[in-house]
Each structure stands twice: as structure tokens, then as C-alpha cells.
Amino acid sequence: MTPPREVAVAIVGGGIVGLCTALELARAGTEVLVLDDAARLGGTTANAGSLHVQMQSRFIRMYPEQVPGLERSLPLYTAAARRWTELERELGTSIELKPSGGLMVAETTESYEFLARKCEREKRLGLRVEMLGRAELARIAPYLGEAVVGAEFCAEEGKLNPLLANQAVRRAVLAEGGAILPETRVEHLAPDPRGGWVLRSASGELRAGRVVLAAGAGTGGLLAPLGLRVPTVAEPLHMNVTEATAPLISHLVQHAERMITLKQLAAGQVVVGGGWPARLHGERQHPTVEASSLIGNLRLASHIVPRLARLRLIRSWAGVNTTVDGQCVLGEVPGRPGLFTAVPGDAGYTLGPLVGRLAAGAVLGRRDLDFDIRPFSPGRFAGAAALA
Amino acid sequence: MTQPSLSWQDAAGDSREIGFRPGQSIAAALTAAGVRELRATRRGLDGEGRGLHCGMGVCQDCLVEVDGEPNTRACVTKARLGMRLRHQDFPGVARLLDGPVPVPDDSPLPAPQVVDLLVLGGGAAGLSAAIAARRCGLDVLVVEERGALGGQYYKQPAPGLDASALDAQQAEGGALAAAAEASGARILRGAELWGAFDLDRLAIFDGTRTRLVAPRAVIVAAGAYERPHVVPGWTLPGVMTTGAAQTLWRSHRVLPGRRVLVAGNGPLNMQVACELAEGGAQVVAVAEAAPHPARRPLAAVALAAADPVLAAKGVRYLAALARRRVPLLHDTVLRAVARAPSGALQATLTGGAAFEADAVLLGYGFLPSHETLRALGAECAFDAARAQFVPLRDDDAMTTVPGLFAVGDCAGLGGAPAAREEGVIAAVAVALRLDREVPVAMLEARTAARLRLARHRRFQDALWALFAAPRAGLSLAEATTVVCRCEEVTKGEIDAALADGAPALGEVKRRTRCGMGRCQGRYCGQLLAEHLAATQGRPLDNLALFAPRAPVKPIAIADIVALDRAP
Numbered sequence: 017m018t019p020p021r022e023v024a025v026a027i028v029g030g031g032i033v034g035l036c037t038a039l040e041l042a043r044a045g046t047e048v049l050v051l052d053d054a055a056r057l058g059g060t061t062a063n064a065g066s067l068h069v070q071m072q073s074r075f076i077r078m079y080p081e082q083v084p085g086l087e088r089s090l091p092l093y094t095a096a097a098r099r100w101t102e103l104e105r106e107l108g109t110s111i112e113l114k115p116s117g118g119l120m121v122a123e124t125t126e127s128y129e130f131l132a133r134k135c136e137r138e139k140r141l142g143l144r145v146e147m148l149g150r151a152e153l154a155r156i157a158p159y160l161g162e163a164v165v166g167a168e169f170c171a172e173e174g175k176l177n178p179l180l181a182n183q184a185v186r187r188a189v190l191a192e193g194g195a196i197l198p199e200t201r202v203e204h205l206a207p208d209p210r211g212g213w214v215l216r217s218a219s220g221e222l223r224a225g226r227v228v229l230a231a232g233a234g235t236g237g238l239l240a241p242l243g244l245r246v247p248t249v250a251e252p253l254h255m256n257v258t259e260a261t262a263p264l265i266s267h268l269v270q271h272a273e274r275m276i277t278l279k280q281l282a283a284g285q286v287v288v289g290g291g292w293p294a295r296l297h298g299e300r301q302h303p304t305v306e307a308s309s310l311i312g313n314l315r316l317a318s319h320i321v322p323r324l325a326r327l328r329l330i331r332s333w334a335g336v337n338t339t340v341d342g343q344c345v346l347g348e349v350p351g352r353p354g355l356f357t358a359v360p361g362d363a364g365y366t367l368g369p370l371v372g373r374l375a376a377g378a379v380l381g382r383r384d385l386d387f388d389i390r391p392f393s394p395g396r397f398a399g400a401a402a403l404a
Numbered sequence: 405m406t407q408p409s410l411s412w413q414d415a416a417g418d419s420r421e422i423g424f425r426p427g428q429s430i431a432a433a434l435t436a437a438g439v440r441e442l443r444a445t446r447r448g449l450d451g452e453g454r455g456l457h458c459g460m461g462v463c464q465d466c467l468v469e470v471d472g473e474p475n476t477r478a479c480v481t482k483a484r485l486g487m488r489l490r491h492q493d494f495p496g497v498a499r500l501l502d503g504p505v506p507v508p509d510d511s512p513l514p515a516p517q518v519v520d521l522l523v524l525g526g527g528a529a530g531l532s533a534a535i536a537a538r539r540c541g542l543d544v545l546v547v548e549e550r551g552a553l554g555g556q557y558y559k560q561p562a563p564g565l566d567a568s569a570l571d572a573q574q575a576e577g578g579a580l581a582a583a584a585e586a587s588g589a590r591i592l593r594g595a596e597l598w599g600a601f602d603l604d605r606l607a608i609f610d611g612t613r614t615r616l617v618a619p620r621a622v623i624v625a626a627g628a629y630e631r632p633h634v635v636p637g638w639t640l641p642g643v644m645t646t647g648a649a650q651t652l653w654r655s656h657r658v659l660p661g662r663r664v665l666v667a668g669n670g671p672l673n674m675q676v677a678c679e680l681a682e683g684g685a686q687v688v689a690v691a692e693a694a695p696h697p698a699r700r701p702l703a704a705v706a707l708a709a710a711d712p713v714l715a716a717k718g719v720r721y722l723a724a725l726a727r728r729r730v731p732l733l734h735d736t737v738l739r740a741v742a743r744a745p746s747g748a749l750q751a752t753l754t755g756g757a758a759f760e761a762d763a764v765l766l767g768y769g770f771l772p773s774h775e776t777l778r779a780l781g782a783e784c785a786f787d788a789a790r791a792q793f794v795p796l797r798d799d800d801a802m803t804t805v806p807g808l809f810a811v812g813d814c815a816g817l818g819g820a821p822a823a824r825e826e827g828v829i830a831a832v833a834v835a836l837r838l839d840r841e842v843p844v845a846m847l848e849a850r851t852a853a854r855l856r857l858a859r860h861r862r863f864q865d866a867l868w869a870l871f872a873a874p875r876a877g878l879s880l881a882e883a884t885t886v887v888c889r890c891e892e893v894t895k896g897e898i899d900a901a902l903a904d905g906a907p908a909l910g911e912v913k914r915r916t917r918c919g920m921g922r923c924q925g926r927y928c929g930q931l932l933a934e935h936l937a938a939t940q941g942r943p944l945d946n947l948a949l950f951a952p953r954a955p956v957k958p959i960a961i962a963d964i965v966a967l968d969r970a971p
């Protein structure tokens with residue numbers, strides 16, 4: 017397509033957040049254009065498709081001071097998981113969404129008891145969670161190994177196939193009249209003296225009435241010249257996929273103390289991840305797989321689900337996750353009217369459609385959002401006060 | 405003496421006993437018994453399953469259930485007495501591990517084992533490199549995935565097969581393998597280099613454990629595999645590569661079928677046609693994509709001048725085919741394969757001729773196995789003349805990564821004689837790089853190797869000038885033709901993805917699953933890259949193929965995590 021010179025709303029970043037923002041805006045009749053770099057593998061193309069809701073007991077142990085923040089965010093995750101279910105219906109095509117529930121497994125009584133206390137708190141906060149002992153697990157999750165003594169089950173959790181979801185959302189954006197400019201990196205962003213914004217890329221200058229930065233780890237770099245320091249950090253993470261096998265693992269499986277997620281896709285492959293580190297390599301900062309992560313992650317996987325041991329690994333890959341402070345960075349930039357950020361918090365793929373909806377709502381100036389997004393404002397970062 | 409046997413259960417669930425010769429592969433035993441389809445597919449697109457295709461462990465099509473273990477490659481698994489083989493459904497059921505499950509281990513990875521030189525591949529190039537490196541006093545580790553040394557050109561009788569060398573070529577290979585064994589190099593057979601993470605972090609599964617190795621230099625001599633020829637029906641059981649048929653015959657003494665059609669480009673096809681005919685097969689035709697040599701007299705003369713002995717060998721093959729009245733059709737390409745009502749394969753050629761055969765052999769040239777080189781960061785470029793990606797190398801066969809060398813066919817097809825010379829050149833370069841005192845004899849050997857290499861290269865250039873032929877790419881595929889064999893993605897599905905926004909390679913993969921399967925895009929990757937270059941003007945550069953990622957080939961998780969912690 018010939019790149020337009022002017023658009024009502026430009027969205028920088030065509031990950032799940034950018035695409036979902038575009039979808040909501042296009043549906044509301046707004047003219048949108050998504051510009052995506054794609055040279056850098058964002059979280060959206062690389063992610064595992066786990067729908068996370070319950071709190072990570074590992075984080076709670078490591079950062080007890082963050083518990084109030086985590087608990088405040090819980091309703092966001094329940095709503096986000098629900099939003100995915102609605103979205104699949106709206107898209108009218110299967111994204112292999114399975115609200116099958118998630119298990120966080122424990123290997124020791126001590127760990128199980130810690131989970132049980134977490135479970136109690138989450139129940140009080142309205143989550144559909146329960147503790148399962150060995151006998152119940154043997155019934156609903158016979159694939160788990162003997163090392164597992166029990167688990168916390170969260171009914172809201174589940175999984176989907178991001179390869180299908182990304183395409184379906186992309187097609188929906190186009191069907192609603194949105195436009196997408198792939199393989200286009202926005203180099204620079206500046207306020208237009210005549211109002212609105214000017215974006216510069218290899219395909220020329222684009223004027224936009226409003227701009228949404230949904231550029232994941234690239235967001236901070238675009239904001240810095242404007243004086244706002246949003247510390248988006250590129251975090252390269254590791255993933256594995258096995259050969260297909262007959263239906264084996266029905267749930268999303270996590271571990272109470274260790275980094276792992278595993279699940280089975282509809283066609284039978286098992287996707288194993290959970291945040292093991294990769295590294296950014298060479299001039300292009302290509303996310304590259306590390307031996308220690310590959311071996312460590314798979315060792316743990318076959319420990320929890322022994323039947324995985326005989327499955328062959330077909331491929332591993334690495335993609336770039338974005339971390340800030342665990343919370344979304346969502347809303348209008350103070351003192352910069354018409355410029356919005358949309359960076360999800362932890363488990364950002366789960367949050368994608370919800371964050372997209374909230375970001376679109378903010379752009380449209382809607383006051384009836386389901387969530388008060390003020391706590392997530394980019395105004396909480398250094399430089400904001402001077403801007404405002 | 406009674407013949408050992410194994411049991412085979414077909415798709416209908418009927419079992420029978422199948423005899424085999426000790427040493428034969430499962431694929432050879434089943435082929436000899438007339439079994440061609442080994443498994444079902446997910447989508448069942450051709451109305452048939454899959455069988456043997458590449459015959460060398462690359463395409464991952466020949467999957468079969470062996471003693472309850474699904475997805476076992478029949479072509480690289482030895483037949484054993486009493487084995488229970490089963491036609492396999494998709495996707496098979498993962499078996500439980502016998503024995504203890506791995507325990508998570510928080511200790512850092514063990515320090516890798518240090519060696520002077522790791523040679524990947526035990527074919528002509530690798531063995532020659534290993535021998536030369538030993539003569540230079542280096543401590544050498546050779547990793548070869550097959551049970552027998554020798555590689556593709558010197559294909560040896562399968563270990564354990566009671567058979568003597570077929571001809572001079574096999575005998576020469578036997579001598580090279582014996583010299584390598586005697587050289588003092590440590591040779592790991594049946595070992596898989598599955599993870600090329602870094603030059604000093606190579607993960608090798610030796611059949612029992614995974615060990616990490618940190619060589620001071622690496623010579624990759626991983627060879628090549630056959631270029632796909634994508635036509636309707638190319639996935640049917642019985643359609644296999646020329647190399648697969650040659651392995652069946654040379655290593656296992658089994659014919660691919662009674663009636664055989666050979667279609668391709670280049671002299672190997674004629675050689676294999678002769679070998680099979682001599683072995684008792686009826687070669688119904690050889691279809692050669694290039695024009696008749698008489699129409700390229702200059703190239704024919706150049707060939708004869710470059711290496712009269714090898715050129716004469718070619719002429720002998722032609723004469724042998726003529727003597728047996730095998731039709732040799734020039735300017736002719738296989739256009740489609742279908743199942744004939746008789747149950748045989750029906751092969752249709754350009755020009756309209758059609759033949760019935762039990763096996764259709766495809767030999768449309770080779771693609772270098774450069775996956776390990778790419779994973780280690782060696783820069784590759786597209787060689788338009790040969791239509792293949794090759795690593796950039798200096799005169800010592802060193803890639804753009806210091807200490808990483810590429811020799812033989814994995815660096816671009818050059819044939820076995822050239823591969824042997826390159827092995828010597830690279831080995832001496834490694835010794836000099838490591839500041840070893842190189843014996844004068846080896847320096848002289850290197851000079852001689854360089855001279856001979858120049859001649860071999862002139863011969864190869866003349867050979868491919870003589871055999872130059874247009875490449876089909878995806879032009880013979882119909883909308884319903886499978887392009888990605890593993891994930892069963894059709895040309896029509898790829899076209900539909902391309903019509904929607906002209907996506908880049910990675911995006912085509914994610915949308916269609918083309919390239920996501922077990923062969924890891926080895927067959928469809930370059931086809932797709934060339935197609936995108938032609939239709940979207942994308943460069944055929946270092947980033948044009950799928951990203952090189954671990955594992956090099958699919959490997960069981962149990963084998964990956966069986967870490968050798970011994971110092």
C-alpha cells in the first residue's frame with residue numbers, strides 16, 4: 017500500500033496491544049493506521065499463549081512488598097481473560113482458546129501450604145481458585161509426575177494459540193477499515209506546530225491527530241526525546257515446542273517455585289516456556305537461545321510431566337518481552353495532548369485485548385471505562401512533572 | 405541359517421512377519437517386503453500417508469512406531485530381531501520414560517570439554533580433515549550421526565551387513581574410514597550435534613548422554629541433502645530421492661522397487677540408474693532436465709579437459725544405460741505423480757510421456773546442510789549459479805566466524821574429490837591458527853591439495869555448465885500441492901497468505917505453519933525465500949531463510965537433559 021500522509025490516529029506497534037487498540041478504534045468509526053517495525057520480534061509473535069490470572073507465588077516470595085500492587089491488579093486479569101473469550105466470539109474464528117483452567121503445582125508440603133494461603137486470599141478477592149491434593153490431581157491431571165504433591169487450580173486461566181489469534185485480530189482490523197503498515201519503523205515523533213503529531217519513518221512523514229504508543233520495549237525510546245522517561249526494558253525470553261502427541265495436557269501448568277509454563281496446542285504440540293532468559297546478540301540485537309535455558313527449562317518440564325521426556329523437541333526460539341514496573345503504562349501523556357501510551361503489565365498477552373480496549377477508550381475520551389486507568393498513567397515516571 | 409524377522413502391523417491392523425538381513429535399516433527391510441506407506445498424516449491431503457523420502461534422516465517423513473515408540477525414523481533405525489513395527493497414526497502417543505525422570509538441577513551447566521578440533525561429519529570432507537589434523541598433532545573429535553562413516557559419496561555397507569564393497573568407490577571409502585579410525589581421532593558414531601549455541605558451547609548427544617564441548621576450532625563437514633522437487637504427488641509413498649534409493653541399494657542391498665523411474669538433473673541420477681539396473685531393477689526411464697550434451701559441445705569438451713577420468717566415467721554410465729535400452733529423455737522434467745489404478749505410481753513428464761513405476765526417484769540437485777554454520781553466525785550468501793545459500797569462506801575454508809571452517813558439500817556442492825582436498829586445507833589452517841608446529845609434509849600436502857582443488861573446481865564448473873537446466877521452484881505446484889511436507893501446507897494456502905499484504909518469510913511461517921515442522925524448514929525454506937525474492941523483490945541475503953535455532957534436528961527431551969557432568 018502507498019503510505020498515507022495523514023491519519024486521525026496513528027498506532028506505533030502492531031503487537032497484540034496495538035492491533036486490539038486499532039480494532040476498537042476502527043469499530044468506533046475512527047480512521048487508524050498501525051505502523052509496525054517487525055524487524056524486532058516482539059512478545060506478540062513469540063509468546064506462549066498462556067492466559068494468566070492467579071498471582072505468581074514465586075514473585076510473592078521474592079517481592080513481598082509488591083503484594084498490594086499485585087492484588088490491586090487481580091481484577092484486571094480476570095477481566096482480561098474474559099475479554100479474550102468475548103473476542104474469540106467477535107472474531108468468529110477459532111483461536112483455540114481453551115478456558116481449561118490453570119494449575120500451579122507444588123512439590124513440597126511447605127510450598128503447598130504457601131499456595132493454600134495465597135488461594136485463601138485470592139478467593140476473598142473473588143477469584144475462582146481451589147486447592148487440589150494428590151488424589152484430585154490424579155483424577156483431573158493424571159499427566160503430572162509423582163513429584164507433584166498438590167496444586168492451586170484457577171478456573172479463570174487457560175490458553176490459546178497466539179499464531180491464530182494474531183492473524184484473526186489483524187484480519188479483523190483490516191475488515192473494520194483499519195490500515196496496517198508492516199515493516200515500518202517509526203524513527204521519530206514530534207508535536208506538529210499546526211496541532212497533532214508528526215511521525216517519521218523510512219516511508220516518509222505521517223501527520224496524525226492522535227498517536228498511541230503500543231511499541232512494547234520500543235516505547236521508552238520514542239518518549240525519551242520528548243522528556244518523559246518510561247523505563248521500558250527489552251527482556252529476551254526463551255520458548256520451546258515439541259513434536260505433536262495425542263492429547264495429554266489439558267491445563268495451563270505452572271510451578272509454585274520455579275519458572276515454567278507448559279500447555280498443549282490443539283494440534284498436539286507442547287509449548288514449554290515460563291520466562292527463562294535468552295540473550296540479545298550482535299548488531300541487530302537478535303534474540304538468541306541460550307543452552308542453559310533450553311536445558312534447564314526442559315529438565316524442569318519433564319520432571320513435572322514425565323511423559324514429555326520421550327517427546328522430541330522440534331524447535332526453540334526467543335522473543336522480546338517488555339518489562340516496566342509490572343504495571344500497565346496506559347493513558348494520555350501529561351502535558352502532551354493527543355499522545356497516549358499502551359504498554360501492558362506482566363503477562364501482557366493476557367492483558368492485550370483489555371488494554372487495547374482501555375487505550376481506545378482513552379483516545380476516544382470515553383468516561384465509561386470498566387476500570388479506572390489513572391493509577392497506570394505514564395505520569396508516574398520521571399520527567400512527567402516537568403511536562404505537565 | 406534362518407533369516408531374522410520383525411513384525412509389521414499395517415494401517416488396517418493386520419500383522420505379518422518380515423525377514424531382513426542383519427544390519428539393514430527398518431526402511432530397507434520394509435521396502436524389501438513391499439511396504440511403502442509407514443504412517444498417516446494429519447490432514448490426509450493426498451489420500452495417502454507417507455513413506456521413505458530422503459533416506460538420510462533429514463526429511464523426517466519415514467516415521468513409524470517401533471516397539472511402542474512413535475515417530476521413529478525408519479531410514480536411520482536398524483532392524484532388530486523381534487521388533488514390533490506399526491503403521492502410525494498422526495500424531496502418535498508419547499511413551500512413558502522407562503527409568504527415573506530427570507530432576508531439576510539448579511547448578512550451572514558443567515564446564516564444556518575442551519578439544520583442539522571438532523569435526524562435524526564423517527564423510528569425505530570430515531574424514532580427510534580429521535586425518536590431516538591428526539597428522540598436524542591436533543587433538544580431534546569427530547561427530548557423525550550415522551552408524552557408518554563415509555557419508556553420501558562413500559556410502560558404506562550398513563554396519564553388520566554381511567556384504568563386501570560393491571565397487572571401487574565403496575572400497576575407497578572403506579579405506580578412508582579405516583585411515584580415520586587409525587589416525588587417533590576420537591570418533592563418535594551415532595552421535596548428534598543438536599545444539600550449536602556458540603563456538604565454545606556445542607551440545608552433543610552421543611547415544612547415551614549429552615556433553616558440552618568447547619573446541620578451539622570447528623570444521624563443519626555436514627554435507628548436503630537433495631533439493632525438493634515440488635510437483636503434485638511428490639509426497640506419495642514410493643516417491644523418494646535418488647540418494648535414498650542409492651542408500652537402499654549401496655548400504656542395504658535392497659532395490660527401491662522393481663520398476664523405477666529416475667527424474668532429475670545431474671550425473672548422479674545416471675549413476676544410480678545404472679547401479680539399480682545392474683542390481684536387477686527395471687529402470688523405465690531417466691528424465692534429465694538438461695539438454696543433450698551434444699547440444700553443448702563446448703561444455704562437453706571443457707569437461708573432458710578438466711578431468712578425463714571422471715568424464716570417461718560419465719560416458720560409461722551413458723553407454724550402460726543405452727545398452728540396457730533405458731530411455732534417457734533430455735530436456736524433460738517430472739511434472740506429476742499419481743496413484744495408478746494398478747496400485748503403481750504413474751509419473752507424468754513434461755512433453756507428456758507417462759510411465760508406471762513402483763518407485764519414482766527425484767534427483768534435482770542438492771542443498772548444503774548449513775544449519776550449524778548459520779547457527780554459529782557464519783554469514784551466508786546466495787550463489788545464483790547453483791541456486792543455493794553458501795557460507796562465505798576465505799582460501800583456507802574459514803567462514804566469517806574466526807575458528808569456524810566449512811568444507812565439502814555443506815559449503816556448496818563440489819563433489820567428493822574437492823571435499824577431501826578442502827578437508828586437508830582446513831585442517832592445516834586450524835593447526836597454524838592454534839600455533840602448532842605443522843610438519844613440512846603436511847604443508848606440502850596442503851599445497852598439492854590446493855592445486856588439485858583448483859582442477860576439481862574447474863571440473864565441477866564444466867560439469868554444471870553441461871548440466872545447466874532451469875529450476876522449477878514452485879512453478880509446477882498446483883494449488884492443492886503440498887509445499888511444506890511436515891506441516892502439510894499447500895501452495896494455495898501459501899498463495900493466499902502472500903496475497904494478504906505481501907508478508908515477510910517469518911510472517912508467512914506464522915500464518916501458514918509452512919516451515920514449522922520436524923524437518924525445520926530444510927525443504928520449504930529456500931523455496932519460499934526464492935519465491936518471495938521473485939514475487940516481492942526481497943533480497944536473498946543472510947537473513948532470507950528461517951532463523952537457525954536449536955535443536956539442529958529434533959531430539960528427545962530425555963536426551964537433551966541427560967547431561968554428562970563428568971569432568
Ligand SMILES: Cc1cc2nc3c(=O)[nH]c(=O)nc-3n(C[C@H](O)[C@H](O)[C@H](O)COP(=O)(O)OP(=O)(O)OC[C@H]3O[C@@H](n4cnc5c(N)ncnc54)[C@H](O)[C@@H]3O)c2cc1C
Pocket residue numbers: 028029030031032033034051052053054055056057058059060061062063064065066067068200201202203230231232233234235238251252253254255277289334335336337338358359360361362363364365366367368
Ligand atoms: C517468549 C515470551 C513468552 C511470553 N508468554 C506469555 C504468555 O504466555 N502469556 C502472556 O500473557 N504473556 C506472555 N508474554 C508477554 C507478552 O507476549 C507481551 O507482554 C505482549 O505480547 C506485549 O504486547 P505488546 O503489543 O505490548 O508488545 P509487542 O508484542 O512487543 O509489540 C510491540 C511491537 O512494536 C513494534 N515497535 C517497537 N518500536 C517500534 C517503532 N519505533 N516503530 C514501529 N514499531 C515499533 C515492535 O516491532 C513490535 O512488533 C511472553 C513474552 C515472551 C517474549
Ligand SMILES: Cc1cc2nc3c(=O)[nH]c(=O)nc-3n(C[C@H](O)[C@H](O)[C@H](O)COP(=O)(O)OP(=O)(O)OC[C@H]3O[C@@H](n4cnc5c(N)ncnc54)[C@H](O)[C@@H]3O)c2cc1C
Pocket residue numbers: 057061062063064065177178179257285287302330331332333334778909910911913914919920921924946947948949950951952953
Ligand atoms: C504458539 C507457538 C507455537 C509455535 N510453534 C512452532 C513450531 O512448531 N515450529 C517452529 O518452527 N516454530 C514455531 N513457533 C515459532 C514462531 O513461528 C517463530 O519461529 C517465532 O516467531 C520466532 O521466530 P524466529 O526468530 O525463530 O524466526 P523464523 O520465523 O524462523 O525465521 C524468520 C526470521 O529469521 C530471521 N533470520 C534468518 N536468518 C537469521 C540469522 N542467521 N540470524 C538472525 N536472524 C535470522 C529472518 O530475518 C526472519 O526475520 C511457534 C510460535 C508460537 C507462538
Ligand code: FES
Pocket residue numbers: 455456457458459460461462463464465466477478479480
Ligand atoms: S526418509 Fe527418513 S528422514 Fe527422510
